[in-house]
Amino acid sequence: MKITLLLVFVSILISCQKKKGEIDSFALTYPDYFPTPVYDFTNNELTKSRFLLGKKLFFDTQLSNDGTISCNSCHAQVHGFAGHNVALSAGVNGALGNRNSPSIANMIWSPSFMWDGGVNHIEVFSVAPITNPVEMHETMSNVVYKLNQSETYKKEFKAAYGKDVITDQDLLRALTIYMSMIVSCNSKYDQFRQGKINFTADEASGYELFQQKCASCHSEPLFTNYQFVNNGLDSVFSDLGRAKITFNPSDNGKFKIPSLRNVELTYPYMHDGRFWSLDEVLEHYSSGIKNSETLHPSLTNGITLTSTEKQKLISFLKTLTDNQLTGNPLFY
Numbered sequence: 001m002k003i004t005l006l007l008v009f010v011s012i013l014i015s016c017q018k019k020k021g022e023i024d025s026f027a028l029t030y031p032d033y034f035p036t037p038v039y040d041f042t043n044n045e046l047t048k049s050r051f052l053l054g055k056k057l058f059f060d061t062q063l064s065n066d067g068t069i070s071c072n073s074c075h076a077q078v079h080g081f082a083g084h085n086v087a088l089s090a091g092v093n094g095a096l097g098n099r100n101s102p103s104i105a106n107m108i109w110s111p112s113f114m115w116d117g118g119v120n121h122i123e124v125f126s127v128a129p130i131t132n133p134v135e136m137h138e139t140m141s142n143v144v145y146k147l148n149q150s151e152t153y154k155k156e157f158k159a160a161y162g163k164d165v166i167t168d169q170d171l172l173r174a175l176t177i178y179m180s181m182i183v184s185c186n187s188k189y190d191q192f193r194q195g196k197i198n199f200t201a202d203e204a205s206g207y208e209l210f211q212q213k214c215a216s217c218h219s220e221p222l223f224t225n226y227q228f229v230n231n232g233l234d235s236v237f238s239d240l241g242r243a244k245i246t247f248n249p250s251d252n253g254k255f256k257i258p259s260l261r262n263v264e265l266t267y268p269y270m271h272d273g274r275f276w277s278l279d280e281v282l283e284h285y286s287s288g289i290k291n292s293e294t295l296h297p298s299l300t301n302g303i304t305l306t307s308t309e310k311q312k313l314i315s316f317l318k319t320l321t322d323n324q325l326t327g328n329p330l331f332y
């Protein structure tokens with residue numbers, strides 16, 4: 001009797017996993033409590049050859065002007081696909097940008113990209129880092145020219161996209177396919193959501209605190225609602241954030257709410273990497289909120305947290321670490 005019940009339970013769990021775009025036994029899977037992705041693959045179907053090509057490009061330093069920087073230089077699997085634990089990542093010639101490299105897991109659910117939402121489609125996204133003078137400092141036409149010199153790349157592009165000549169559009173599409181597979185959905189939190197494990201007492205009360213105090217912005221299951229918000233880091237803005245794109249002063253100091261999946265690994269935190277630990281982040285929310293005209297109204301008086309509550313919240317945040325993703329050989 002017990003065994004039958006267990007089997008029924010297990011088969012329900014298995015049927016919770018959606019499969020999409022399955023080709024060459026290669027599939028994008030995510031739990032059924034995830035929403036439908038924003039990116040729909042209609043013009044760029046998921047195939048193994050496209051994924052492998054995208055992966056090669058992601059690690060290829062030819063995408064940068066001096067051949068030293070790849071996408072992987074600033075988005076590392078072991079750090080949850082965020083920067084290498086530096087506040088600001090160095091691009092070509094050691095040039096520093098002014099923003100922290102965010103995690104690029106679960107990008108197919110994101111309706112906008114960059115801390116200020118300056119890019120709205122993942123298929124055009126890679127033009128930004130490739131051409132940014134403080135990142136890869138290249139031109140699209142020169143990257144495509146370099147790739148077309150390689151018979152191996154020409155073969156791989158032909159297998160993936162069916163053309164004799166490599167185009168910038170296919171380069172961008174292949175990078176999109178690689179990124180689209182970077183799905184974080186196997187953390188302890190997910191195991192808990194799927195009824196496979198229990199939380200410890202601290203994790204469980206941390207989860208409750210999180211739902212009360214943080215989830216209005218860092219909403220489950222992706223741990224962001226993708227809005228642009230001023231969370232009180234500054235009262236004078238050296239980086240205008242969202243207002244850089246909208247030119248609307250009511251957006252001054254607003255930044256895209258980051259996902260907290262793998263947050264244990266993605267330090268330092270915030271758009272400029274100013275905080276090095278989760279303790280500092282919670283200190284900010286409880287006693288460091290800076291007032292300004294665009295501060296989110298829910299933060300006017302900060303978020304009250306005792307020191308035990310902070311520890312419990314951190315225990316919960318650590319359940320968002322997805323070792324299956326950070327150790328998955330598919331990506332290296």
Ligand code: HEC
Pocket residue numbers: 058063069070071072073074075089090091092097099100101102103104107110112113114115116125126129130134135136175
């Ligand atoms: C020199 C470091 C650096 C390199 C190289 C780099 N990135 Fe980034 N990446 C960043 C930074 C910094 C941001 C945030 C930029 C901003 O908001 O202004 C970012 C943002 C992103 C985002 C948006 C994330 C989000 O949540 O909005 C994606 C996607 C991304 N990068 C993919 C790539 C790809 C693909 C490549 C290679 C073609 C690449 N990056 C190369 C540093 C880098």
Ligand code: HEC
Pocket residue numbers: 210213214215216217218228229230231233254255256257258259260263266268269270271272281285296298299303313
């Ligand atoms: C009113 C919306 C809002 C609330 C409530 C909120 N946050 Fe945030 N959070 C943000 C925004 C916006 C950012 C990015 C700010 C920036 O970099 O300029 C952020 C950034 C973070 C980061 C940094 C993540 C990274 O990768 O850099 C952490 C960690 C974080 N929040 C945790 C929490 C916790 C824990 C709570 C509850 C105690 C909370 N937040 C409540 C909006 C919010």
